[in-house]
Amino acid sequence: MTNSNYKLTKKDFNQINRRSLLTFQAGWNYERMQGTGYLYLILPQLRKIYGDDTPELKEMMKVHTQFFNTSNFFNTIITGIDLAVEEEQGIDGKETVNGLKVGLMGSFAAIGDSIFAALIPAIFGALAANMATNGSAVGVLIWIVAQVLVMIFRWKQLEIAHRQGVSLITDMQDQLAALTDAATLLGVFMVGALVATMINVNIAAAPSIGGVPLDLQNSLDMIMPKLIPAAIVGGVYWLLGKKNMTSTKAIFIVLIVSVALSALGIIGN
Amino acid sequence: MTITWWQILLLTLYAGYQIWDELHIYSSASSPVFAGMISGLIMGDLTTGLVIGGSLQLTILGVGTFGGATRIDANTGTIMATAFSVSLGMNPQQAISAIGVPVASLLVQLDILARFANTFFAHRIDKKIEEFDYKGIERNFLLGIAPWTLSRMVPVFLALTFGGGLVQSVVGVLNNELQWLGDGLEVAGAVLPAVGFAILLRYLPVKKHLPYLILGFTITALLTVVFSDIQLLGENVAEVVENFEGTFNALPMLAITLIGLALATISYKNGQNGKGTPQQTTANTQEESTEGEIEDDEL
Numbered sequence: 001m002t003n004s005n006y007k008l009t010k011k012d013f014n015q016i017n018r019r020s021l022l023t024f025q026a027g028w029n030y031e032r033m034q035g036t037g038y039l040y041l042i043l044p045q046l047r048k049i050y051g052d053d054t055p056e057l058k059e060m061m062k063v064h065t066q067f068f069n070t071s072n073f074f075n076t077i078i079t080g081i082d083l084a085v086e087e088e089q090g091i092d093g094k095e096t097v098n099g100l101k102v103g104l105m106g107s108f109a110a111i112g113d114s115i116f117a118a119l120i121p122a123i124f125g126a127l128a129a130n131m132a133t134n135g136s137a138v139g140v141l142i143w144i145v146a147q148v149l150v151m152i153f154r155w156k157q158l159e160i161a162h163r164q165g166v167s168l169i170t171d172m173q174d175q176l177a178a179l180t181d182a183a184t185l186l187g188v189f190m191v192g193a194l195v196a197t198m199i200n201v202n203i204a205a206a207p208s209i210g211g212v213p214l215d216l217q218n219s220l221d222m223i224m225p226k227l228i229p230a231a232i233v234g235g236v237y238w239l240l241g242k243k244n245m246t247s248t249k250a251i252f253i254v255l256i257v258s259v260a261l262s263a264l265g266i267i268g269n
Numbered sequence: 270m271t272i273t274w275w276q277i278l279l280l281t282l283y284a285g286y287q288i289w290d291e292l293h294i295y296s297s298a299s300s301p302v303f304a305g306m307i308s309g310l311i312m313g314d315l316t317t318g319l320v321i322g323g324s325l326q327l328t329i330l331g332v333g334t335f336g337g338a339t340r341i342d343a344n345t346g347t348i349m350a351t352a353f354s355v356s357l358g359m360n361p362q363q364a365i366s367a368i369g370v371p372v373a374s375l376l377v378q379l380d381i382l383a384r385f386a387n388t389f390f391a392h393r394i395d396k397k398i399e400e401f402d403y404k405g406i407e408r409n410f411l412l413g414i415a416p417w418t419l420s421r422m423v424p425v426f427l428a429l430t431f432g433g434g435l436v437q438s439v440v441g442v443l444n445n446e447l448q449w450l451g452d453g454l455e456v457a458g459a460v461l462p463a464v465g466f467a468i469l470l471r472y473l474p475v476k477k478h479l480p481y482l483i484l485g486f487t488i489t490a491l492l493t494v495v496f497s498d499i500q501l502l503g504e505n506v507a508e509v510v511e512n513f514e515g516t517f518n519a520l521p522m523l524a525i526t527l528i529g530l531a532l533a534t535i536s537y538k539n540g541q542n543g544k545g546t547p548q549q550t551t552a553n554t555q556e557e558s559t560e561g562e563i564e565d566d567e568l
Contacts, residue, residue: 199462255457
């Protein structure tokens, strides 16, 4: 039983945050994923809580190198709650900590991936790419500003999580649900907008009926502009639903089909 | 024009930096569009870099690195496509299809190799824990950055140093004997963003937000036509009328984003008011998004 009574200080939080933002996934591997990273983040603090060269420290170091994988936008929330428990209970909290880590990593991975790894890059990436293809770098700079805000958020969460401990999880659930919903709505809206602007392909074929050339593209535009891009995206969407289809395969299929259709003179840009 | 030694050096260094950024910092410097910007600057043709980076950005729009899945390495693809496009005067759209995409998918193998290599360091850490060697634990953890960065820096360095001649002869053939293929690759470059959009739709709860997909598409489709027609009209008038002043810009995408943001805010507020309902919406969103999600390049 350890009763070191060590309390984490501002300096400890800064050290963990620095390690999280700069090196958390340096040791990522197929066997334990972020396991060694989790230990590396809190190693100095564990040494202070349990004392150097104690059997308790060895025990906890082993616990913290086990398999771990979550969103690296939320990992320090788990770290914060974990440290609050270990500070209170020491080695007696081992089971609790293990349960917390395994229980939380999955749900945090899901939320973190969908908001920070998919939606924000999609929305800001689309904006930046759209301006870039028009020759402007402003969109890239806007994205950087957004990411700086995300970094501040990542820096702040550790201390809040540590202060609130386990009760944080229930508090957050309601808000996150509404936020995720609104964010996905914006994502869907933007994809619609992108389909209409970013795919510049037209019907090149101009069959003539009874000697009168027929401008197919113009006829389509009268029904609804940008129908071809919408149809292509719809087609790829359907393709991705097929079994054993990966995004890389889909990219190559689109590449080959486009070259073929262009060579036959059906589509052009 | 050939690629000079300092350009190769800078591009190689950036290739190493970007994977480190992608793993930890998330400054967006690890995105294809940023890779295009920086490679364009280094090569002395910002516009070409932005066009290539922008297109590849759209192609991988919905492809994330979820749960340690390896994704197509569009950043390295962008670096090489930009470098060769500028140095050999290759058409940017062609460079995307002929260099960017193949390079990006080939390098997936090296990403996997790097992730395997790190298992070795993880086992060394186990041993150091037994010995209470704290410095050793930290050293073996940080050494993991070497496989990561080298897996990007080595291919970029080798390709830029030795690949120029090969790429040049390919470009020659594409613009002469195989004109149809060259044109086709250009069209393919324009179609590729469709894949990014479709992947993203698979990942998002489309069925739930279908009205907003239709809204986003229709508003933008109509406005694009209006804006580009006015631009065309302006150019033509300027040719005929002297002293015609007036510049017409393309449709500002930020404006469209703001419309979307307004709709999202309204929805968020409604969700906040109806307490008790959000709980249910999470269940729905999660269900649908996992249902629609595709297996992501787990090779």
